[in-house]
Amino acid sequence: MNLIINYAQILPSMSATEQPFSIYQFFSQLKLHHVSMVAQGLISQDILSLIALSLRRRPDNEVVARRLFAIVVELSQNIFHYSAIKEFSVKDQRDTGVGIVAVGESKTHYLVASGNVAHAENAAYVAKQCDYINTLDSEELRQYYREQRRKPAKVGSVGGSIGLIEVARKSGEPIHYEIIPLEDGNVFLIFVAKVSKAISYAD
Amino acid sequence: MENLFIKADTFIPEINFNAQTGELNISGESYHEYTLEFYQPVFNWLTEYLKTPGRNIVLNFCMSYYNTSTSRRFLEMFDMLEEYQEQGKGIVTVNWYYSPEDVDMKESGEEYAEDVNLNFNLIALVK
Numbered sequence: 001m002n003l004i005i006n007y008a009q010i011l012p013s014m015s016a017t018e019q020p021f022s023i024y025q026f027f028s029q030l031k032l033h034h035v036s037m038v039a040q041g042l043i044s045q046d047i048l049s050l051i052a053l054s055l056r057r058r059p060d061n062e063v064v065a066r067r068l069f070a071i072v073v074e075l076s077q078n079i080f081h082y083s084a085i086k087e088f089s090v091k092d093q094r095d096t097g098v099g100i101v102a103v104g105e106s107k108t109h110y111l112v113a114s115g116n117v118a119h120a121e122n123a124a125y126v127a128k129q130c131d132y133i134n135t136l137d138s139e140e141l142r143q144y145y146r147e148q149r150r151k152p153a154k155v156g157s158v159g160g161s162i163g164l165i166e167v168a169r170k171s172g173e174p175i176h177y178e179i180i181p182l183e184d185g186n187v188f189l190i191f192v193a194k195v196s197k198a199i200s201y202a203d
Numbered sequence: 204m205e206n207l208f209i210k211a212d213t214f215i216p217e218i219n220f221n222a223q224t225g226e227l228n229i230s231g232e233s234y235h236e237y238t239l240e241f242y243q244p245v246f247n248w249l250t251e252y253l254k255t256p257g258r259n260i261v262l263n264f265c266m267s268y269y270n271t272s273t274s275r276r277f278l279e280m281f282d283m284l285e286e287y288q289e290q291g292k293g294i295v296t297v298n299w300y301y302s303p304e305d306v307d308m309k310e311s312g313e314e315y316a317e318d319v320n321l322n323f324n325l326i327a328l329v330k
Contacts, residue, residue: 045236049213052232052268062304066268070307073234073270080236092236146314149271149278162271170307 035104042087042098043076055103064199067170068103068110071193074163075114076101083116084186109194118189123179126164126189133164134174141169167193204255207248216266218245225258230265233273242276249283256292260284265300265328266308274311281319288321296322303327 030038037054039047052069056062076099083097099116118126136144145165153162168175171193180188204222211217216231235241252258262284269277284295299312309325316323 045214045234048234052213063306066305066307069268070270077234077236077270077272096236142314146318149275150318153275162275166271 030102030104033104034106035102037103038100039076039102040098040100042089042096043080043101044089044091044096048073048076051103061197061199064110064195064197067195067199068112070170071112071167071195072101072103074167075112075191075193078163079114079116082118082122084119084122085117105197108198109196111192111194113190113192115188115190117182117186120179120181120185120187123187123189127177127179129164130175130177130191133168136168138169138172141165145169167191171195172199204252207245209244215241216269220245220248220252222252225260226263227260228263228265230263232267233269235273238270238272238276242273245276246279246283249280253283253287253292258287258293260287260293260295261298262295263298263300264312267302267305277315278318281315281321285319285321294322296324298324298326300326300328303330 029035036058037051039051051072055069055072056065058065079097079099079101081097083099085098086095087098088094089096097116099114101115102113104111104113133141133144145162148162148165164175173194173196176192176194178190178192180190182188206222207218207220209215209218211231214232214234216229216233219228219230221227233241262280264277281297284297287293288295297315299315301308301312309327312323312325316325
């Protein structure tokens with residue numbers, strides 16, 4: 001798994017010298033919050049396919065596992081295409097975005113959280129999209145998804161359209177987001193989507 | 204015309220298009236990072252294939268997962284086939300297969316069926 005631990009790389013304001021990295025603290029944090037999986041860096045389709053394998057092994061409900069995976073893919077590919085921090089991918093022969101994705105759980109839900117450095121104006125746009133999506137019920141989401149899929153993808157799109165609608169549809173709950181301003185004028189953009197563990201096949 | 208075959212990988216589906224029988228099969232998973240690039244050969248093949256009228260085309264989708272970017276590509280494929288049929292060039296049938304417990308895949312098929320004007324069969328796979 002792509003478990004790299006250099007926080008300073010994704011959060012420029014948190015310098016490694018001020019706060020030395022402790023893998024024990026990192027481990028304890030993950031354990032405390034029931035985070036079972038973290039991928040950081042260049043989250044490529046190869047890594048996603050490993051996450052898929054791992055997710056399918058865990059939740060005993062196949063529908064829940066599929067929905068969780070769909071959310072992981074959409075949030076990760078958002079990062080891949082739109083993160084403000086890029087790394088050169090040898091495989092793709094081009095720059096690709098880096099960020100972090102984590103899967104955790106509470107008693108009632110699985111949670112997928114994603115984070116990446118974004119340009120402030122892009123984050124503001126996606127936040128607006130997210131606010132709108134969060135007002136829609138499942139039938140409205142279904143209509144909005146189909147409507148957006150019909151439209152050609154925007155040039156230089158920041159992704160907030162169809163991918164986030166899919167996340168909302170698979171989650172069945174509002175998408176939580178957070179925008180943390182960074183010293184360099186960029187922001188750290190966080191999404192958290194929940195999937196209830198109690199979804200039945202009839203839903 | 205040559206057949207089109209692309210071997211499946213974990214994040215790309217198997218593409219098996221038979222030019223002689225008109226049977227076009229897509230199966231597996233699709234979450235390639237650059238779906239436009241991955242599906243380009245598929246669109247090129249289809250464009251060439253649809254130049255000849257009188258074809259009886261059966262498109263079989265047997266997907267277990269695809270991302271939203273792929274979902275756009277599928278719609279574009281359906282649009283090409285719809286145009287072929289509406290111009291009176293031939294007949295197109297879509298068979299959309301899904302696992303009986305995969306309610307989301309069934310719903311995805313229903314949505315395409317509503318969005319395109321093609322003969323669309325939703326078929327539950329027998330386990």
